[in-house]
Amino acid sequence: MSSTTRIGLVLFLSSILLLAPPAQSGAGTVTIAGNDATPGAAAVLNLSDGRLILDDIVKAFSLRTSMDLLGERLDLVGDGGSCRLLLDSPLVLSRGLFAVLTSPLDTVGNSLSVPLDFLTKVLPAVIGRAVSLKGEDLMTVGPPGTGSFNGIPIEDLPRHASFIERDHSRPPAVTEKNIRGLRVVVLDPGHGGRSSGAIGKAGTKEKALVLSVVEKLKIMLEDDMGIKVVLTRSADYFVGLKERTAIANNNRADLFVSVHANAAFRERVNGCETYYLSFSASDLEASQLAQVENRALGIDGNLKEGPILEAILWDMAQMSFINESGQVASRVQKSMASSLNVRNRGVRQAPLAVLVGARMPAILVEIGFITNPAEEINLNRDTYQTRIARALFDAIADYNRALIRGEVRTDGQ
Ligand SMILES: [Zn+2]
Structure with a gap:
């Protein structure tokens, strides 16, 4: 390019800038x-x-x-x-x-x-x-x-409409239909850092308790089944809900297990329960509304007897794994209820709030009520934590066998 042409180009460009309307302040x-x-x-x-x-x-x-x-x-x-x-x-x-x-x-x-x-x-x-x-x-x-x-x-929304991809994030992995059993399991100890979760009368913190159980389960899955296990956190630090499922998606996990301990306003409420996704917007709104109203009255949370609903955020993507999630949930619940000798609160379907979620079968386990004094004592015992981990392990191993035998229904996909 000659110098004359270059100058001409510069003049041309600057005239465009001069002619352009003033930038909108917005x-x-x-x-x-x-x-x-x-x-x-x-x-x-x-x-x-x-x-x-x-x-x-x-x-x-x-x-x-x-x-x-x-x-x-x-x-x-x-x-x-x-x-x-x-x-x-x-x-x-x-x-x-x-x-x-x-x-x-x-x-x-x-x-x-x-x-x-x-x-x-x-x-x-x-x-x-x-x-x-x-x-x-x-x-x-x-x-x-x-x-x-x-x-x-919801059925008319574009699939994954809630997923806002961040520039620095890798695209979410797509999990293929699993025919060879579990290869990667992501375990998610609830809360951490500034989020303590439920706190018992004796001061037990949910975040510490669930991490301890998850660490035991990780060793069992790795040693006894040779499965790759990834934890969403391995110490006491805060991890956002979106990050947790992103960790599972990016590791192409075959199963996502979130472990929590429960809380209720009435001390006597006890037992274990397992959640998987449901979508019931009216229930969700009703329960949230009740919480807002109670707070306005100076009463924190929901007056209804029963657990305080966890702030569980699931993505619509999870809907396509609802059958498998349900099958994992029923195995886990059965195993926990029989080996822990606690009240079997059953498999429940958790209220859904739409967000980035797990693209694999996913469950949330409530291992017991930290607000029940007797259960709090148990939950603090190392031997009891090992029993919980073993119960979860047995259920996951059973699910894995069913997967390998082709016995897991995936007709939701
Ligand atoms: Zn929790």
Whole structure:
């Protein structure tokens, strides 16, 4: 390229820059009209790069909020209903249906932000009033009783719609149908670090207890079955729920076993139980709503007798392994109940919140109630922990034999 041509090119490029309209600052405000239900509330929402600070919306419409312990799931409750948002997900659950936002719930500094279409797609369901947007700067709120929600049912969502791939992450592994038995098992000791999980009267922490059980189980699986075992954490540190299933997916695990200890408000509640996925949005919303209401009364959690529901986050991907997960769960539950001599609370299907999840059969085991004084004493005993690990091992070995013999039904796939 000659110097003249080069100069010409530079001039050409700079003229494009000069002619281009000034870059949009991306900042503005949305004026709220008709919000007579919340006197004294701010009449504008600050808009930056097409996003709104969620807390501004919460204040403007006097919504109640409740976030799970891990800070990944947020429920909003208003006069018209509730909705559930998940960090990094564009999906919002309300009235048993999903709205898909143009971009995910995200953090900006210490605040959560949502895209502008949250106002029209989700807010009406929560405040019970219609919302219309004129351009990007005027929002008009209708009278009570006009808030509708055009959500879509789970079966109509694009598969893995909840999966937001991060730039630095490897693409999720696809697990082939397993015909040769278990090769890789990922064991997930619940909680860790700042998340202690349930704490017993005598001070037993769930996070320490479940790690101890999982370490014993790991050795059994490796030594007796020659299976590769990966732990989602091997010491007392925090691991996010998404990371846990990502570890399983990236290791192409054939089975994911999350181990927890349970808690209940009534001390006498005891026993072991095994969960696998279910999707029952209305139950989920109802139970979460009850928790929000109880908290407002100063009572933490759910008044109903029974375990406090764990903040279990499963992905829709798990739905395709629901049959196998159920078969693992029933083996594990049977084995634990018979060898531990505790109340058999059975196999249960856990409420689902949609997030990045396991792409393999996956179960969650509640090995006992840390809030039951007698069970807490047992759970602290090394011999009892070994019995739990052995019971889990026996069930996994039995499942493995069934896999090799081709006896595991996979008709859910
Ligand atoms: Zn737990």
